[in-house]
Amino acid sequence: MADKLEPEQLRTYFALMESVSLLQHEVERHLRSEGDLSYVQFQLLARLAGAQRKLTMTELADGVVLSRSGLTHQAFLLGQAGLVERTADPDDHRSTLVEITEAGLSKFAAVLPGHVQVAKDLLFDQLTQDDVKSLGDMMTRVRDHMRARPPRSAATRKRRTPKALEN
Structure with a gap:
């Protein structure tokens, strides 16, 4: 059947998923x-540190494969910690720009060697x-x-039907 994985594909898939999880x-x-x-906060700091420019929330969400609401929450937490700054995009008032702060760069630099x-x-010592x-x-x-x-x-967002209208 075309919709089934072959035994070797299945073994490889599960080995990959378990390795990634571990x-x-x-x-x-x-x-x-x-x-x-x-881990997500580290990914965001890494993406911002590597970009060396302000990124839009959409660029960040796509880069770390995170939902818009998840990114908003994580950016808020990083902002509260003083690791990033969010500002309105002067060229597109619908967009928010995010940049890493000096404290964010320092935090990233501090955890990177252990990472x-x-x-x-x-991973790499085994290969x-x-x-x-x-x-x-x-x-x-x-x-x-x-x-x-x-x-x-x-992707378009699914609209939730208010519970009062469901019946």
Whole structure:
């Protein structure tokens, strides 16, 4: 049947998902203990630090694959902690711009070495250089295929029917 995974595909799928879960759990544990950050907050700081410019909330949401409401909440928390600043976009008043602060850059720099060490210990130390290249090539191809679909921010939102109108 075309709608079933072959045994090797199923084995590979579950090995990938379990590996990602185990790695993400350990990364999250490190980020919480060393920086009082969630994995998503770290991703947002990393994206902003790497961009070296203000990003729109939509760019951030698409970059870290997060819902609009989830991003709004996380950006609010990071803003409260003084790690990011949000401002209205002077060119598009419907958009909000986000930039990392000096405190955010410092926090990111403080947790990055431990984050790298977790990735080395759990993932890269188990692989040869050829393995790393092959895995990187494969995952880039898969990611690019997935990213070719419209971003989550472009999806229309389902409107909720008020409970009073449901009956």
